[in-house]
Amino acid sequence: MTLSFVLILVMVICFLLYKAYKNTFDIKINKITISSESTAKQDQVLSILHLSDLHLENISLTPEQLENKLKNESVDMIALTGDFMDRKRSIPKLLPYLRVLSNVQPKYGTYAVFGNHDYVLKSHDLNKLKLLMEQNDVRVLQNESEIISVNGQTINIIGIDDYSTNRSNLPLAYQHVEQGTNIVLTHDPTVVLEMQDYSFDYLMAGHFHGGQICYPKAYHLVKMGKLARKNVIKGLHKHNDTPFYISEGLGQTGLNIRVGSRPEITFHDVAIRSKSA
Secondary structure: OOHHHHHHHHHHHHHHHHHHHHHHHOOEEEEEEEOOOOOHHHEEEEEEEEEOOOOOOOOOOOHHHHHHHHOOOOOOEEEEEOOOOOOHHHHHHHHHHHHHHHHHOOOOOEEEEOOOOHHHOOHHHHHHHHHHHHHOOEEEOOOEEEEEEEOOEEEEEEEEOOOOOOOOOHHHHOOOOOOOEEEEEEOOHHHHHHOOOOOOOEEEEOOOHHHOEOOOOOHHHHHHOHHHHOOOOOEEEEEOOEEEEEOOOOOOOOOOOOEOOOOEEEEEEEEEEOOOO
8 A cells, every 4th residue: 555545545535534524514493384184274383403413522503503593494393302411511502592492482381301421420420411401491391291282282392301321201291181181201211112002193303313314314323223224313203103203413422424314493383283173
């Protein structure tokens, strides 16, 4: 192997890594519409801003850039589906992002669940993270639910704790759920495969980053469960005819690069049946 060949190879690798790094700045905004079985005239719509997997150690989107992308948006609710960080020194870094979300002023509030990386934090640091979020109007749901009323309709916001770290407790999460529309937030979407006895109308998750590095498929995710082995790692899907969505997330893990995936901000319009329907 000649020196010139080695130099060319190094240059090619550096170029590819640079391109992969630049991909982390290429934020896509997806808009998803979920209809009900009723006619459109009978439906009300709950608009949800969904962010996942910020991974503040490796995020290329600044709070100022996030604010610019959201400045003309009006939403009813914000959903945050885990993996904010895995190092305690990143806790203060979350504050400016929370302030941006607070300025969006979602009509029915902001709700969050934790992911596997958040649970890397020691318990007292995780409590600091949770306190910071709650002080900035974020309701953290750990196998809990919250009820909101939308024009007289009961909406259960159900937070299922992280499945990949064996923290999901479906009976506990559904303990106080009332009759109405069930919106589920969770980090690892694989939990849907165990929810045959727990109804939901829509579920939002993250966890897989759309593979983050796909070549052409994310073969490295096979160890992450049944959904990943089926290549169900991003976008809108159905399980037992019920829709769920997997965000590609905003940040990255390991190297701050993406190949075959892009960071994502998602807006969901979810139809809610009216009482008269």
